[in-house]
Amino acid sequence: MNRVETIVREVYGPDAAVPYAVRLPGGASRETWALDVVVPGGDRHELVLRLDGPGAALEAGTGLAEEARLMRAAADAGVPVPHVVAAAGPPAGPPTGPPAGPYVLMSRISGETIPRRILRDEAYREARPKLAAQCGRALAAIHRMPLSCLPETGPATAPATAPQAVPADPLRFWRDVLDLTGQPHPVFELALRRLEADRPPAVPASVVHGDFRNGNLIVGPEGVRAVLDWELAHAGDPLEDLGWLCVKAWRFGSPLPVGGFGGYAELTAAYEEAGGRPVDLDALRWWETFGVLKWGIICVTQTMRHLRGGASSVELAALGRRACQNEWDLLGLLT
Numbered sequence: 651m652n653r654v655e656t657i658v659r660e661v662y663g664p665d666a667a668v669p670y671a672v673r674l675p676g677g678a679s680r681e682t683w684a685l686d687v688v689v690p691g692g693d694r695h696e697l698v699l700r701l702d703g704p705g706a707a708l709e710a711g712t713g714l715a716e717e718a719r720l721m722r723a724a725a726d727a728g729v730p731v732p733h734v735v736a737a738a739g740p741p742a743g744p745p746t747g748p749p750a751g752p753y754v755l756m757s758r759i760s761g762e763t764i765p766r767r768i769l770r771d772e773a774y775r776e777a778r779p780k781l782a783a784q785c786g787r788a789l790a791a792i793h794r795m796p797l798s799c800l801p802e803t804g805p806a807t808a809p810a811t812a813p814q815a816v817p818a819d820p821l822r823f824w825r826d827v828l829d830l831t832g833q834p835h836p837v838f839e840l841a842l843r844r845l846e847a848d849r850p851p852a853v854p855a856s857v858v859h860g861d862f863r864n865g866n867l868i869v870g871p872e873g874v875r876a877v878l879d880w881e882l883a884h885a886g887d888p889l890e891d892l893g894w895l896c897v898k899a900w901r902f903g904s905p906l907p908v909g910g911f912g913g914y915a916e917l918t919a920a921y922e923e924a925g926g927r928p929v930d931l932d933a934l935r936w937w938e939t940f941g942v943l944k945w946g947i948i949c950v951t952q953t954m955r956h957l958r959g960g961a962s963s964v965e966l967a968a969l970g971r972r973a974c975q976n977e978w979d980l981l982g983l984l985t
Contacts, residue, residue: 653701653753654668654671654683654685654699655668657699657701657736657753657755658685658687658755660736661735661736661755662687662689662695663689663690665689665690666687666688666689666690667687667688667689668685668686668687668688669686669688670684670685670686671683671684671685671686672684680700680701680702680714681699681700681701681702682698682699682700683698683699683700683701684697684698684758685697685698685699685758695735695757696757696758697735697755697756697757697758698732698755698756698757698758699753699754699755699756700714700753700754700756701714701752701753701754702714702752702753713739713740713752713801714737714738714739714752714753714754715737715738715739715752715754716739716801717737717754717880717881717883718734718737718754718756719737719799720795720799720800720880720883721734721754721756721880722734723795723796723799724791724792724795724877724880726795727791727792727794727795728791729788729791729792729795729877730788730874730875730876730877731876731877731878732756732757732758732759732876732878733756733757734754734755734756735755735756735757736753736754736755737752737753737754737755738752738753739752740752759868759875759876760868760870760875761868761869761870761875761876762774762868762869762870763865763866763867763868763869763878764865765864765865765900765902765909765910766902766903768781768864768867768869768911769864769902769903769904769910769911773871774869774871776871776872777869777870777871777872777873778911778912779911779912780872780873781867781869781873781874781908781909781911781912782908782909782911782912782913782916782917782920783912783916783917783919783920784873784874784920785862785867785874785895785908785909785912785917785920786916786917786918786919786920786921786922786923786924786926787920787921787923787924788862788874788877789859789862789888789891789892789895789921789926790920790921790922790924790925790926791924792856792857792858792859792862792877792891793856793857793858793888793891793926793927794856794925795856795857796857797855797856797857797885799857800857800883800884800885820886820890820940820944821842821845821846821849821940824842824943824944824947825842827947827951828842828947828950831947831950831951831954833950833954835946835950835973835977837977837980837981838943838946838947838977838980840980840984841939841942841943841980841984842943844939844984845936845939845940845943848936849936850887850889850930850932850933850936850937851933852887853887853888853889853927855885855886855887856885856886856887856888857883857884857885858883858884858885858886858887858888858890858891859877859880859882859883859891860880860881860882860883860884860890860891860894861879861881861882861894862877862891862894862895863894863895863897863900863909864895864900864901864902864909864910864911865900866878866879887937888926888927889929889930889933889934889936889937890937890940890941892917892918892921892929892934892937893934893935893936893937893938893939893940893941894937894938894941895908895909895917896908896909896914896917896934896938896941897938897941897942897945898942898979899942899945899972899975899976899979914931914934918931918934935983938983939980939983939984942976942979942980942983943976943980945972945976946972946973946976946977946980948969949969949970949972949973949976950970950973952966952969953966953967953969953970953973
């Protein structure tokens with residue numbers, strides 16, 4: 651019996667059948683499966699299963715059991731997310747049977763996640779004008795989630811922090827990451843200095859999704875159906891999420907600044923109306939600039955993995971040119 655069947659029968663009983671199971675593309679260290687499960691009596695459940703592969707323990711990010719806890723807390727706060735059916739972390743002791751965990755089993759939500767389709771296809775024409783406001787409301791709900799739902803430490807790609815503690819300095823973190831590459835990037839250095847000089851005032855920490863952007867949303871003809879990919883959640887400034895959504899890379903060629911589908915005013919008005927803190931536009935621009943810098947540094951680090959033999963990948967190599975695109979975007983933001 652394979653891992654998929656093992657998990658399904660743990661959750662739904664030994665007589666559950668899996669007439670449909672397709673592994674979805676993407677993910678070197680985690681597997682994602684689309685499943686249909688039929689239980690005695692004929693009820694059919696459309697599901698998604700995410701499970702760890704052998705290399706997952708070495709990857710940055712929240713574990714699957716912790717991610718499931720975050721999604722449940724998000725649902726309680728009013729964030730649109732898939733329903734978590736079951737989840738498990740690493741076994742506490744030696745395995746006694748076929749390995750099942752860590753995994754998250756959740757409802758399968760139909761819709762589109764590919765940004766270019768969301769921004770261009772006729773099927774989403776009526777949804778596009780609504781998306782910025784819907785994102786604002788979803789972010790306000792994320793930021794009222796209790797800090798206690800976070801893991802004890804943040805992901806390796808964000809500053810480590812206990813949930814209730816003041817988060818570590820994200821600007822210093824990414825400066826250190828850039829230094830470790832050993833690569834000269836004068837525009838990134840300029841951005842780091844300018845951001846250091848113009849920091850917005852500190853605010854109380856909130857739950858931050860960490861990767862809220864076009865591409866991590868399920869969208870239907872009526873708008874946002876679910877927020878995905880919670881593995882980078884951490885404690886921090888809530889404007890980090892709003893700024894990341896506005897990063898130019900996530901506009902996919904559209905002139906509209908919020909995810910390629912809306913304007914700043916639509917996002918911030920809906921965010922505040924839904925209970926988010928008042929948005930200082932200068933602080934939002936700071937976090938947008940920080941997001942462009944962060945993405946640029948990520949592009950450099952991922953390319954260096956390819957160039958230095960850590961992982962031979964055309965995709966990683968292609969990210970190198972995106973570092974230049976982010977440098978150009980930063981020059982525009984810094985003027």
